[in-house]
Amino acid sequence: MNKHLTLNPPIVNACGILSYLDVFERLEKTGANFGAWVPKSIGPFEKQGNPNPTIYNDGNVMLNAFALPTHSIQSWINEFENTKLKKPIIGSVWGTKPEDYQNIIKKVDKYVEAWEINVSCPNKEVGEKSLMESMTEKIKDIITPLRNTTQKPIIAKLSPNEDYITITKSIIDHVDYVACGNTLGPGLAIDIYSKKPILAGFAGGMSGDAIKPKTMKMVNDIYKIASKKDVKIIAYGGISKWQDIVEYAIAGASIFGVGTALMHKDTEQITEYINKMWTSVENYLKEENTSFDKLVGCLDG
Amino acid sequence: MDDKYKCTKIKEIITHNEFNKTFVLDHSFDEAYPGQFAMVWLPGIDEKPISFSAQNEITIKKIGPFTKKAFELKEGDKIWLRGPYGKGYKALDKPYYVFGGGCGIAPLKFFIKKNKATIKTVYLGCRSKTDILFLDDFIKLAEKNNIELTIFTEDGSFGKKGMITDTDEEFSDKYNYAICGPEMMIKAVAEKINIPKQTYVSIERYMKCAVGLCGECSFSGYRVCVDGPVFSYDIVKKLPHFGSKRRTKTGELIDM
Known part of the structure; x- marks a missing residue:
């Protein structure tokens, strides 16, 4: 039997967005009704990530190349020890080899309700040889042993850029969720007056409304494999309005991550926005005389 | 957008x-x-x-x-x-007292120029005369608009010798208060005024995205880029990070 989370509502922040426990606490205090919180990925060594600019938003698509700024596991534990968060935390972890993931999960396991395994960050630091390039070959070796490391639900966060069908098939017996997906690309934005790339990291993962059709297809492709194995889907990618959640549910997702859509919103604006989003989904379910469970994966065609 | x-x-x-x-x-x-x-x-x-x-x-x-x-x-x-x-200094419902220190004087010059008629008093505090940015502008603005201007220098090279908090003025709730400068100065001045609901202060933290997404500039959970940089002191004074903690480029929360 696979282990699944009960999130109320099934909406989370995308990893790397809002990032820190004090930000989540502030949102909880203001009444923002997220179902769980996903802090920034915890990794095997400290790094600053790229210098600025780390994001670029041209109004159609956003690019980011933070390249996993990471602080120490101990300082994460200090934050977890002191948090007053009420909603569950989904830990995110990155590494470069299977042992990295196992070590971090062992140390932090008691503070989280599930683990999102980040094997799909498309960015790297300037001068860094590689971070998560050519992960396709390694993903199975990273994911498979984790059942012996943690009893918590395991979420594999995959990239829309790789052969995700083959990857999914290779790990499907060892996970509870597949998260679809990390940012697309990476893509390149150029400044015409300096003739330089805008992002300090040269290229950056793409997110926002424009990538939604790509991740919608990814969700549906993976749902066809996952649903036979009691594996659920988390959708990330261009969710900005309640209809996007309904679409992703129809395609097969049961949890929904919001990221780029929170851009330019202060704490109160995020609160109003996120609370309205789930209420609107519930209104839709009522109007359509259906339930959320019936909606998931009901795509007719 | x-x-x-x-x-x-x-x-x-x-x-x-x-x-x-x-x-x-x-x-x-x-x-x-x-x-x-x-x-x-x-x-x-x-x-x-x-x-x-x-x-x-x-x-x-x-x-x-x-x-x-x-x-x-x-x-x-x-x-x-x-x-x-970000959010700047709030619209004026009462005349303002303005307190600037160090390079915090620069945005206040903008504030005073835009709202000349409703500025009652300006206090500036610097180490020395050469540190007072826009000194001539402030003197002219004060003369033309009937603004009281008091300048403190630590070495006494201009204005009164001492710290900006050395004023013996009594502050009343008939006014609003705008403070910009180093965090320790903000704290000292705001505590002296002691009308937190009518005091607005500007907070600085390391920033990456500046559009509210990455969380890097979190100040006790307020993202300075979208929730600030100007906050009501009534909020700021209760925050554990005020005058105490900041995040580094790695995201680690450290003592200031």
Whole structure:
């Protein structure tokens, strides 16, 4: 039997967005009704990530190349020890080899309700040889042993850029969720007056409304494999309005991550926005005389 | 809404002293209001949040590699900005007292110029006369608009000798209070005024995205880029990070 989370509502922040426990606490205090919180990925060594600019938003698509700024596991534990968060935390972890993931999960396991395994960050630091390039070959070796490391639900966060069908098939017996997906690309934005790339990291993962059709297809492709194995889907990618959640549910997702859509919103604006989003989904379910469970994966065609 | 850069030229450079320069820009950010900031990009170098000192002006303090590079710029050179960002000083429902220290004086010059008629008193505090940015502008603004101007210098080279908190004025709730400067000065001045609900202060934290996404500039969970940088002191005074903690480039929360 696979282990699944009960999130109320099934909406989370995308990893790397809002990032820190004090930000989540502030949102909880203001009444923002997220179902769980996903802090920034915890990794095997400290790094600053790229210098600025780390994001670029041209109004159609956003690019980011933070390249996993990471602080120490101990300082994460200090934050977890002191948090007053009420909603569950989904830990995110990155590494470069299977042992990295196992070590971090062992140390932090008691503070989280599930683990999102980040094997799909498309960015790297300037001068860094590689971070998560050519992960396709390694993903199975990273994911498979984790059942012996943690009893918590395991979420594999995959990239829309790789052969995700083959990857999914290779790990499907060892996970509870597949998260679809990390940012697309990476893509390149150029400044015409300096003739330089805008992002300090040269290229950056793409997110926002424009990538939604790509991740919608990814969700549906993976749902066809996952649903036979009691594996659920988390959708990330261009969710900005309640209809996007309904679409992703129809395609097969049961949890929904919001990221780029929170851009330019202060704490109160995020609160109003996120609370309205789930209420609107519930209104839709009522109007359509259906339930959320019936909606998931009901795509007719 | 996009976050595209405006590439503009530097029309004029005002050298205040060894550590502070104001860059007057060809482009005016007409929607910018006092207390807001721009992300200023030097391609191939870095990008930092800098406050507006007018709609076509930014004032930079030399503190690290980025600002050192900015100090090499000449009149006519290109500079890239995105913004304006953040919440600035609140609209005026009561006359204001204004308190500026260090390079926090720059955004307050913008504030005073925009709201001349409703500024009652300006206090500036600096180490020495050469540290007082826009001194001539402040003197002229005060004379023309009947604003009381009191300047404290620690070495006594201009105005009164002492700290900005050495004033013996009694503060009343008939006024609002705007403070900009180092966090310790903000704390000292705001505590002295002791009317937190009518006191507005500007907070600085390391910033990456500047659009509320990454969480890097979290100040006890308030994202300075979208929730601030100007906050009511009534909120700030209760926050554990105030005067105490900041996040580094790795995201680690450390003592200030």
